Amino acid sequence: MPSASTEASTTARVDADSRLAPGRPGYRRTSLALFAAGLAVFALLYSTQALLPDVSAAYGVSASTASWTVSAATGALALCVLPLSALSERFGRRAMMTGSLAVAVAIGLLTPFAPSIESLVALRAVQGAALAGVPASAMAYLAEEVRPRALVAAIGLFVAGNSIGGMSGRVVTGWAAQLWGWRAGVAAVGLMAAVCAVAFRLLLPKARHFTPGAGSPAALARTVKAHLSDPLLLRLYAIGALFMTVFGAVYTVIGYRLVEEPFSLPQGVIGSVFLIYLVGTFSSAAAGKLVARLGRRGALYLAVTATAAGLLLSLAETLTGVLAGLVLITAGFFAGHAVASSSVSRTAAHGRAQASALYQSAYYLGSSIGGTLGAVAFHAGGWAGTVLLGLVAVLGVVSVTLYGTHRARVELRAEERERARKNGRETYNHTGSPSVLRA
Numbered sequence: 001m002p003s004a005s006t007e008a009s010t011t012a013r014v015d016a017d018s019r020l021a022p023g024r025p026g027y028r029r030t031s032l033a034l035f036a037a038g039l040a041v042f043a044l045l046y047s048t049q050a051l052l053p054d055v056s057a058a059y060g061v062s063a064s065t066a067s068w069t070v071s072a073a074t075g076a077l078a079l080c081v082l083p084l085s086a087l088s089e090r091f092g093r094r095a096m097m098t099g100s101l102a103v104a105v106a107i108g109l110l111t112p113f114a115p116s117i118e119s120l121v122a123l124r125a126v127q128g129a130a131l132a133g134v135p136a137s138a139m140a141y142l143a144e145e146v147r148p149r150a151l152v153a154a155i156g157l158f159v160a161g162n163s164i165g166g167m168s169g170r171v172v173t174g175w176a177a178q179l180w181g182w183r184a185g186v187a188a189v190g191l192m193a194a195v196c197a198v199a200f201r202l203l204l205p206k207a208r209h210f211t212p213g214a215g216s217p218a219a220l221a222r223t224v225k226a227h228l229s230d231p232l233l234l235r236l237y238a239i240g241a242l243f244m245t246v247f248g249a250v251y252t253v254i255g256y257r258l259v260e261e262p263f264s265l266p267q268g269v270i271g272s273v274f275l276i277y278l279v280g281t282f283s284s285a286a287a288g289k290l291v292a293r294l295g296r297r298g299a300l301y302l303a304v305t306a307t308a309a310g311l312l313l314s315l316a317e318t319l320t321g322v323l324a325g326l327v328l329i330t331a332g333f334f335a336g337h338a339v340a341s342s343s344v345s346r347t348a349a350h351g352r353a354q355a356s357a358l359y360q361s362a363y364y365l366g367s368s369i370g371g372t373l374g375a376v377a378f379h380a381g382g383w384a385g386t387v388l389l390g391l392v393a394v395l396g397v398v399s400v401t402l403y404g405t406h407r408a409r410v411e412l413r414a415e416e417r418e419r420a421r422k423n424g425r426e427t428y429n430h431t432g433s434p435s436v437l438r439a
Helices: 004-016 027-045 049-059 068-091 093-113 117-131 133-145 148-180 182-203 217-228 231-259 267-313 319-347 352-431
Strands: none
Touching (some): 027 093, 027 133, 027 182, 049 117, 049 148, 049 231, 049 267, 068 093, 068 133, 068 352, 093 117, 093 133, 093 182, 231 267, 231 352, 267 319, 319 352
C-alpha cells in the first residue's frame, strides 16, 4: 500500500505537469483550434475534386488533365511534408501552422480567378506545398503541449477535422457550383477556410513546451535513411500509398461517372455524395477494436476485402449499387489507413515525427498518383478502367501484407531455433551430456 509521502509526491508531480488536459485551461481551445485547422486543410486540398466535370467543361480539357488540379496539390504536399517538419523544429509548430494556413487561404481566394488550366494547376501546387506545414506540425504540437493520457482524444479531434473538412468542402463546392458556377464553389471553400484559419489563430494558445531543435540537414538525412532502411516501415508506407491510390482514383473520377448516363445527376447532388465520408469516421474509429480482435494483418485483410467488394459493387448500373460500393470502399480505406498509420508510430523506435512525415508523404503521393491514373483509366476504359486500377492497387496491398506475414513467420521460426539452440547449449553445459544437443 502506498505511503502518504508517496501519494503526496505523485500528486505533486501531476500538479507540476503544466501540459494541457481535459478540464485544464487551454485544452478545449487547443482542441477546437486544431479541429479548425484540420477542417481548413482538407477543404482546401480537395476543393476542386467534386468540380472536375465543370473544370473540364470550362477549360475544354479531358478528365485526366483536369485531375491535375487535385494531383498537383496532393503531390506538392507529399514532397513538402518532410522539409517543413524539419523547419517546424527550428521556428516552432504554432508559427509554421499559422504561416501555412495564411498562404494556403490567400491562394485559395485567388484560385477562382485562374485564367487557364495551367495557371489553375500551378496555383493548386503552391497551395498544396503551403498546406504541408499543418500536418507536419500539428501532431508534434499536441505531443508537446498535451498530457499523454489526453493525447489520443486531442489527435482524434484533429483527424475528425480532416474528415469533416474533406467532406464539407466537397459538399459546399458542389451546391455553390450548381447555383453560381464552379468558380463560386472554389471561392466558397476559400472563404470557409479563411474563417477557420482566423479561428485557429485566435484559439490556439502559445506553445509553452517547445524547445527549438538543431535540426541539421545531416541529422535529418540520417534519420530518414534509417527509416527507409526498415523493412516493416517500408511495407507500411507502401500500404498507405496503395490504399490512397484506390481512394484518390475513385473519388477523383466518380463525379464524371455520375454526371453521365444513366445517372445524369446535378452538381449539387454529386457533391452531396461525399457525405459518405462519414462512414470513414466510424470505420477508422473501429480500427482499434479490429486490431485487438484480429491483429494488424487480420484488420488489413478485412479492410482490403471491403475495398475490393466495394469496387466490384460500384460497377452496377444502379445508383443504389454505386453508392453501396462507395460506402464499402470508404469504410475499407479509412480502416486500412488507420491501421497502417498507427503502426508507423509503434514501429519507429526513434524519430517518430520523421517516420510519420514519411508516411504522410507516401500517403499523399498515393493520392496524387491515384487521381491522375484513375482519370487516365477512366478516359481509356470508362468506370471499369478505374475499377481495374483500384483492384490492382488492392492486390498490391494484399501482396505486401502477405509478404509481411511470411517474413514474420520466418523470423519467428529463426528466433525459436536460436532459442532452442541456446537452451540446448545451456543444458549441455549444465549436465555435460552431448545427447541434449542432438535432441
